[in-house]
Amino acid sequence: MIQKPFLLSFLAGCLVVQAAAPLLAQESPVYLVYYWRARPGKAAAYSEYIRKVAEPVDEEARKAGVFEEVETYTQQIVTGAPGSDWTHVRIFKLKSFASWDQFSAGLDEAGKRAFPDEEERKRLQAPAAELRDLVRQEIWRAF
Numbered sequence: 001m002i003q004k005p006f007l008l009s010f011l012a013g014c015l016v017v018q019a020a021a022p023l024l025a026q027e028s029p030v031y032l033v034y035y036w037r038a039r040p041g042k043a044a045a046y047s048e049y050i051r052k053v054a055e056p057v058d059e060e061a062r063k064a065g066v067f068e069e070v071e072t073y074t075q076q077i078v079t080g081a082p083g084s085d086w087t088h089v090r091i092f093k094l095k096s097f098a099s100w101d102q103f104s105a106g107l108d109e110a111g112k113r114a115f116p117d118e119e120e121r122k123r124l125q126a127p128a129a130e131l132r133d134l135v136r137q138e139i140w141r142a143f
Helices: 004-026 043-063 104-116 119-126
Strands: 029-038 069-074 088-094 132-140
Touching: 029 043, 029 069, 043 069, 043 088, 043 104, 043 119
Parallel strands: none
Antiparallel strands: 029 088, 029 132, 069 088
16 A cells, blocks of 8 residues: 555655656757758759858857757758658757747847848848748757
8 A cells, every 4th residue: 555645745756847847848959940942953052052151150150159050951862752842951959949039130140240241241142032942940859
């Protein structure tokens, strides 16, 4: 027979662990995943845009703590099911969900540091709208 004090202590402990789980989860990394499709005939130009424009902005943002790291992937071989609907995927690792609140503003500020001249920045960033389309955005978390 289970003693009443033991049972109450056990249940209280379970409640504390359960209540703390969301707090722990909030502090775990999240991944912002952007799937982009280069427009027909523009894949190489979009890759070059990422290297010359996006990556310098990304580096400024990373140094400022906007995110921890970023990776860009392109498909090399598609097997099995029909090909995917994207050509480039960019995955940003953020410290937590709380970091997401400042992500967009942080990238904007990083763009200003990477390319301080406003006219040059606009000129460099303008081609993006003609090179690619956003397919979808997802938020991932390790489990």
